Amino acid sequence: MSTLGAFQAAFTDALLASACEGAHDDGFHVYRNTVRRGCIDALEANFPAVATLVGAAWFRSAAAHFAEASPPVDARMARYGQGFPAFLASLPTHGDMPYLVDVAHTDLAWSACHDAADAEPLDAHAWLDAWEGRRRWRLHPATRWVASAFPVASLWQASRDGVAPRNLAWLPEAILLTRPGSQPLATPVPPATLCFLEACGAGQPLAAAADHACEAFPTFPIDHAIAAALGAGALALA
Amino acid sequence: MAAPGIGLGFKPAHAEAALGQAVPGLWLEIHPENYMVDGGPRLALLDALAGAYPLSLHGVSLSLAADEPPDAAHLARLRAMVDRVQPVLVSEHLAWSTRRGTYLPDLLPFPRSHAALQRVADNIGRTQDALGITIAVENPTHYMPIDGHDYSEGEFFAELVRRTGCGLLLDVNNIHVSAHNLGTDARAWLGSLPLHAVREVHLAGHATDATGLLVDSHDAPVAAPVWALFADLLRLTGPRPTLLERDGNVPAFGELLAEREHALAISAAAA
Structure with missing residues (x-):
């Protein structure tokens, strides 16, 4: 040396x-x-x-x-x-x-969402084309999520806002982070939405991803689950 | 000459104020590390700044004095940013901050030995080759004596300028702080540097710690002795592009613009 x-x-x-x-x-x-x-x-x-x-x-x-x-x-x-x-x-x-670890994962996910590459979110019109296989699509590069056995969405959002959580129900929660505009958007989502997005991220066609979520959560309305993902801009044109 | 006039170190808290007006002659300096992202609001802000003002990229992590070459991936990201914003100047520090894959967020000292000169000149050369432009290198702050120097700082910089064609980013506050901490004369130190190579001047505030050392804290207005040293420098060099840095206790944008007026007046007097 x-x-x-x-x-x-x-x-x-x-x-x-x-x-x-x-x-x-x-x-x-x-x-x-x-x-x-x-x-x-x-x-x-x-x-x-x-x-x-x-x-x-x-x-x-x-x-x-x-x-x-x-x-x-x-x-x-x-x-x-x-x-x-x-x-x-x-x-x-x-x-x-015990919830602190998932809150930390959510902070990390927010930063990754904030600094991810730009892409055009899939809107309702493009969604139909993508569903029918006429347009290529992908998960938006900024899309992240955290599923927790704790009320992570409520705890994380209140902490970010610097306020005490209100009407906190001590139940499992999932949080979706997307960037449909200039800044990250945090959305509490049902588990069926994450199931759908995980299947999307694994490369399944949209219809197959929806079927996968339906089978996993048969009592949850799948259109609501997908609307939550689409409305938040979780998918993008490829 | 890089950028004309007096610039400000950009803070995101000032985005609205800086972009909401067109300050005549203003240029801004950013740390490229804070904008090395794939997309999103940071990159959008960088593009907006580059569209509104001349930009200078002032790196803090190339680690030119490390006993290893600069990180190739970091250099590639810096090159992409240079291509993106077309800066008026790219600068770095005569210091090290990386060691075998660990990043130490500071600008660390080293013995200015013959071997170090060879290594730093080589690292500057690699950087300039990667960026396709010459850079300016800033004199560091010193807090303690280091054994093993073969060169004074002035001699070391003169050799770097001669060997690589780099410029000098002369931080006047660092001279004042270092001269105090090492017990030497600031004006003699200033005069020993290769002033013909000065491409940019930095001005900042400092603090005094509990042991009496001056610390390059960038959290206060420029101190009176530093303004005086700045005026002395410009008497020797004439006006140079000059930057005011404030990284802590950041005041409203207007307050920094007022401090900038003082720098403009000193600069005008030296013209």
């Missing part, structure tokens, strides 16, 4: 050490604090609903531990924290807030 490489290896190890070991200049702490704060600030920006639910002090402490174990691997800090939901699931406090 070159002397430059050896210097940078040692400096990196010292920056990422969990405790600031050994004697360092005051100046070294400026670098160390800047790196740590950069990681923690990015996580706080990328997981705002989680931060609201647990409070800033808890969040920043957890984020500091995560950053030590999993420093960024990409300078695009808006993507930092792909492993943060799994980290939350590994914490001893997980049993007290």
